[in-house]
Amino acid sequence: MENKINEPRSGASGTTAVRRAPPSRKWNSNASGIYHRKRCDIIMSTWGSHQIPYGNLHFISDSDDNLLPILQVMNKTADYWKSQRKWILGMLKIFEMGFKQNIKWYMIVDDDGYIVVNNTLALVNQYYHDQMWLLACVACPHPYYHGSSPFFLRICGGGGYLISSEMAKYILPILPKCFNYTSSKWDNGDMKYFDVMFSVCLIELLNVTLTHRNEFKTVSPLxxxxxxxxxxxxxxxxxxxxxxxxxxxxxxxxxxxxxxxxxxxxxxxxxxxxxxxxxxx
Structure with missing residues (x-):
């Protein structure tokens, strides 16, 4: 499916940017129960509560926790491959919640990620939520045979990514298929990581165009x-x-x-x- 009018907003060279009401957003961090105290608590004591309105941040987890805004989507498993289902199940739940609440942008990041909230808001203001956008660091190669090329550039997932509401509606139907599709198609150790799995599903099943933004940093700045x-x-x-x-x-x-x-x-x-x-x- 092509998105031929999928262009970012522009305010340069005499072009007037169309200003719309500020979009509603969901911020989501993927976590495991063992890191609730070590990672999630500190997020909630910094950018997670000081800059994000209450109710707009969720931790997708395999364990419940009455001290945190947890969305428990599965039970804890020792199998790393199976644990990656948290991402898929979490996205399904977040998207379904978001559609009911008219959420316009979704942001997903690892629990060892840090979100600079004001810069994120400035970035999404350059794009329309009712067009299909998936913004991320799209710079990580993964070797497997995709057509005639042995490589394709995929999402570097740990740095996070932003999904517009229109893109969320488009990719929602394939999410339940994604896990089985990737597990049955390739015998590759890297496929156990969700950012690889997710990229493969988006490219193979939906022919989605990923938009690279270098503002997503995949390393610590310290x-x-x-x-x-x-x-x-x-x-x-x-x-x-x-x-x-x-x-x-x-x-x-x-x-x-x-x-x-x-x-x-x-x-x-x-x-x-x-x-x-x-x-x-």
Whole structure:
């Protein structure tokens, strides 16, 4: 299915951008019960509660938790491959909830991801929710035979992705088929990761066009700077080189969420912490 009028908004070169009412959004983080305390709690004490309205953030999980806005979509399993169903089941639930609430954008990120909320809102304002958009870092290769080429560029899922309401409606019917489709078609170790699985389903089953945005950062921005005291370590990063990031990935252990929150929002200009091997590994 082609989307021939799928163009971003433009306000440059004399073109007037069409301004619409601010879209409603759902923010979703994929989590496991073992990380509720270590990751989800710190998210809720920083950007998850300070910048996102109550009720708009959910943690998709395999365990219930009355201290967090959890959507438990399956029971915990030791099988990593089967655990990836959380993503599919979570997206099904989130989309169905969102359609009833007239949600216009959905954002999904790992529980070791960090969302820069204001930059995210600025990004979605460049696009129409009633067109088919899936915005992500589309730069991760995966080797398998897709037509005549041994590679295709897929979603780097840990950095998160944004899905417009129109795209959500389009991909919803194939989500239940996605797990079985990928598990039966390829015997490849990388296929156990949901971002690979999801990319394959979108490309093979729906011929969806993925839109690359380099604002999705797939690494942590923190730099560790040596200090004169061997028992401490200093954290910093250069905001000018971040290119208006909307997400960071691999923000772990959990203390790094708090460090980024304080540094990025100028609560502190730099941070020095004890060199504790329990979490700096």
């Amino acid at each position: 730099k560790q700077i040596k200090t004169n005291n061997s028992n401490t370590i200093k954290f910093s990063f250069n905001r000018e080189n971040l290119n208006n990031p909307i997400t960071f990935h691999y923000v772990k252990p959990w203390q790094e969420q708090l460090i980024i929150w304080k540094l990025y929002h100028d609560i502190e200009t730099n941070l020095t912490v004890k060199n504790n091997s329990n979490w700096l590994t």
